Amino acid sequence: MIWQALTLQLGYNATLVALGATLLGIAAGVTGSFLFLRKRALVSDAVSHATLPGIGLAFIVMVAMGGDGRFLPGLLLGAALSSGLGLLLIAWMMRRTRLSEDAAIGAVLSVFFGAGIVLLTVIQSMNAGRQAGLDTVLLGSTAGMLQSDALVIAAGGAVVLLLVLLLRRPMLVVGFDPDYAAVSGTNVGRIDLAMMGLVMAVTVLGITTVGLILIVALLIIPPVTARLWTDHALRMVALAGVVGGLSAYVGAAVSATAPALPTGPIIVLASFVLFALSMILAPARGGLALIRRQMRFRRRVHRRQGLLALAVGQTIHEPFTLALLRREGLARADGVPTDAGRAAAAKALLDEARWAALRADPAHGLSASRYDALTRIETVLTPDQIAELDRHLPRPRGVS
């Protein structure tokens, strides 16, 4: 069943929904990347929660006008209007009052959501038809989604992607260095506004699929996942799109197989699995790489200290150090150095002596600051400089 779902064999409607969700996921990952680079990831949380009163009001207005309260474009328009108002309020609070951004986000989020809940209870008590259907905006559902809805979402996702493509340069510059962007003639305020507009569009489009509580995950988790793999900004944006699209696709397909599998949470958990794998496996930033780096550092410290101990004829009692030196053929099991070990120890001692001379000389302040008892002096000084240094050294002793 799941395999059929993943290969799009559950019928035309399910296929359409899965493709629409995928496009939405790509748009969310890509848009969220710029938000993440701007260090404003949690603004999306306020945006998504602030859609609720707009949805409620739109429903009430549409019913009052005698229409169907669940007409999707109408609901999306209401959602966009109220989350737009929320964004303006956050900007106003940060500029005009002493509140910081997190407080402004939290205030807008909770108050708008509270007002939305009030409106939902109003709708529940309205006699105009079944209110069923509005609950799905909280957690999202693709079950019973109409073809036209899927098309609206897919088309919206495509438009968002196109706009991101057009605006990627200024958004990147503003994300990395807003001051530089302002100096070089970019209108930072307008670019921020455009970025927020795109975030709002993704949020509004995602309400029916992912639900407004969890859409924020689709804007945050894929960019963070992508960030683990690369330091190149546009590659990160593209990768975030892939992660977002893949998560949304898997989530929509899997949830189509059973009614008790709500779409939003599955999409979020799918993206979390990708994130968790990246946390472990990613080069440079992943957990495994971190452990490997630490072990390597430990080995270097032990090797160096072991060689210095050999150089002055001390016995090595540390088992790890001894094992390390034995493995490299520098010492025997009883701790006596081999010929290669004697040579390496003499080299280490000479290195140490050169460093000591270097650090005693104020003229070499900058080079001396690189001393960490591990770095070889050849990587800091030129051969000429080392020769100059050696002329002032006491004659090196041989290692017995």
Add this chain to the structure above:
Amino acid sequence: MGAEFVALSLPPLLIGILAAVTCALPGNFLLLRRQALIGDAISHVVLPGIVIAFLLTGTIATLPMLLGAAGAALLAVVLIEGVRRTARIEAGAAMGVVFTSLFAAGVLLLEQSDTSGVHLDVEHALYGNLESLIWLDATGWASLVDPVALAGLPSELPRMALALLIVCLALWLMWRPLAIATFDEGFAATLGLPVRAIGLGLVMLAALAAVAAFDAVGSIIVIAMFICPPASARMMTDRLGAQVGWSVAFAILSAVLGYVAAGYGPLWLGFENSVSAAGMIATVSGLILGVTMLAGPRRHPAGLARKG
């Protein structure tokens, strides 16, 4: 204003007030430390905690629920810090990754498990059931001194009162070091104060408030009360003590006005049904914040001159 009020409105009103104040108190410090959104994160992760506690014990008894929620809050704090350090990303994004994932896991567990026999669903988690916390044994004001009737009070009331007591006590004990660490962490560290432990203690205190209030009133009030009353109080004063006092007053005002508006407002307007009290309390706290932001004596950002 007779027997009906005591039985139907007094307990939820009191619980609402207690929950609001319990959350607003630690909220003051979270706001000043720019950690206001910790409350948001905690109130989301409480859901998986209580769902797992329910799956393990099979009941919705109070103690396992509280333990599960507190465990989830602690796990979330540890995970956020771990993600932030390992991946070297900003705290907001780390928070967003962790709390949305945990919340999604909670929702999925809830949908997959059979909770039809008990009152446990996502809507309940979001906006609680304040209106249903009624006192069936009450016959009038006299019941307030009648031990038999008092035994029938909703258990949320004494629990919330206990949580408020613990929060007050902890803040009273931690006041000076907490205030110093909040305003100048570096200075606090040079004084030898355990700044990390103080920060963690504050977060745990917030978690306690969130967990206790969550069960009675839902997470939406929790988030609103962590932020709105302290933020309103910030507009009124520059002194910490006064700010805490103002925030308590605003929290009480929000709870009372919100509850009354939700319960009676629609009736006055000619509708038949009342609306969500939790949502209304959050809305009222936002209106109060709006008023103080427009007219509070200390509303201006630090950089702008105070013109009046």
